[in-house]
Amino acid sequence: MTFRRIVLCFCLLLPTITRAQLYDFHSGWYCGINTGIASYFGDLSVYDLDPVNKIRHESRFVAGIAAGKSLNKWIDIDLSLDHGGLKGSNQNNDLFFKGSFTELTINGHLSLSAILFKNSYQRFHIYLSGGAGTIFFRSSKSRISDNAYVSSVGINSTGNKDGSPGIAAVFPAGILLSFDLSKSLIIKSRFAFRTPGNDLIDAHAGSTGINDRYSLATLGIVYIFNPVKPAKSGPLPCSGFSALIRPQ
Numbered sequence: 241m242t243f244r245r246i247v248l249c250f251c252l253l254l255p256t257i258t259r260a261q262l263y264d265f266h267s268g269w270y271c272g273i274n275t276g277i278a279s280y281f282g283d284l285s286v287y288d289l290d291p292v293n294k295i296r297h298e299s300r301f302v303a304g305i306a307a308g309k310s311l312n313k314w315i316d317i318d319l320s321l322d323h324g325g326l327k328g329s330n331q332n333n334d335l336f337f338k339g340s341f342t343e344l345t346i347n348g349h350l351s352l353s354a355i356l357f358k359n360s361y362q363r364f365h366i367y368l369s370g371g372a373g374t375i376f377f378r379s380s381k382s383r384i385s386d387n388a389y390v391s392s393v394g395i396n397s398t399g400n401k402d403g404s405p406g407i408a409a410v411f412p413a414g415i416l417l418s419f420d421l422s423k424s425l426i427i428k429s430r431f432a433f434r435t436p437g438n439d440l441i442d443a444h445a446g447s448t449g450i451n452d453r454y455s456l457a458t459l460g461i462v463y464i465f466n467p468v469k470p471a472k473s474g475p476l477p478c479s480g481f482s483a484l485i486r487p488q
Contacts, residue, residue, distance in 0.1 A: 263313075267467065270308055270318075271305065271307040271463060272306050272307075272426075272461055272463065273303070273305050274304050274458040275301070275304075276303075276458030276459055277301065277324075278322075278325065278326055279455045280453075281452070281455070282328060282444075282453060283333070283447075283448065284337055284381075286298075298328045300325035301324055305320070306318045306320040307319055308347075310468060314354045315351070317346070318346070319344075319346050319347075320343075320345050320373075322342070322456060322458075325339065326338070326341060326377075334383050335381055335444065336381070336384050337382070338379070338380060339380065340379075341375050342375070342377075344374055345372065346372060347370065347371030348371060349368070350368045352366045352368060363419060363420040364418070365417070365419075366416075367417075368415060369413065369415060369416045371411070371412045373410050373412070374409060375409075376406070377393065377405055378392075378394035378395050378406070379394070379395065380392040380393075381443040391443050393440050408438030409437040410436045411435050416430040424463060424467055426461070429460075431455065431456070431458075433454075433455045434454050434455065435451065436452060436454075438451060439452055441454065
């Protein structure tokens with residue numbers, strides 16, 4: 241009789257289990273576009289604690305694409321390609337720089353919303369994000385006082401491409417916000433710091449021993465090709481259910 245009760249309870253729970261979302265290989269794939277700003281932090285920046293002037297004087301345009309998949313309701317993974325510019329200046333050094341970069345990263349996103357509200361559907365999600373990848377960059381450094389060329393990476397003194405770009409490993413870490421417009425369309429906003437393994441992003445070798453850093457703040461839209469759907473449960477929790485409840 242005890243075994244029969246255990247099986248009965250399990251069968252009664254099956255509808256709840258089967259109503260969970262199915263994350264098979266074909267569902268949850270998505271792609272998107274985004275645009276925003278890239279902000280520089282390094283030896284030639286002076287507005288690290290001043291967001292308004294950071295955006296005005298030490299940030300440039302960035303745009304990108306991303307493609308990925310929802311592995312389950314907690315974790316997404318994507319491949320991102322971003323292209324943009326960086327700039328900064330420091331009156332104390334009488335130096336400024338401008339540069340461009342292309343970044344390729346693979347990122348994982350952990351949904352805090354799914355963890356905190358695991359039993360209810362949420363249109364708004366907050367994710368913790370982290371990843372790794374590569375940045376390809378070209379930068380030119382000049383004097384503020386007379387605009388004279390000083391040094392560069394991947395650019396000659398006339399501002400044209402010259403030789404190979406600088407290459408460095410990069411490790412993004414930050415947050416991602418998303419809002420479901422529908423089952424297939426999502427608005428996403430991300431903010432993440434980058435810590436490259438190189439101190440020449442600004443074409444300037446500093447004396448602090450700390451590599452240059454930069455951040456991306458973007459807003460974009462994502463299209464899901466095959467949205468994840470709840471599994472359909474049958475009219476009865478399991479076969480033989482009626483036999484279990486039939487009086488003996």
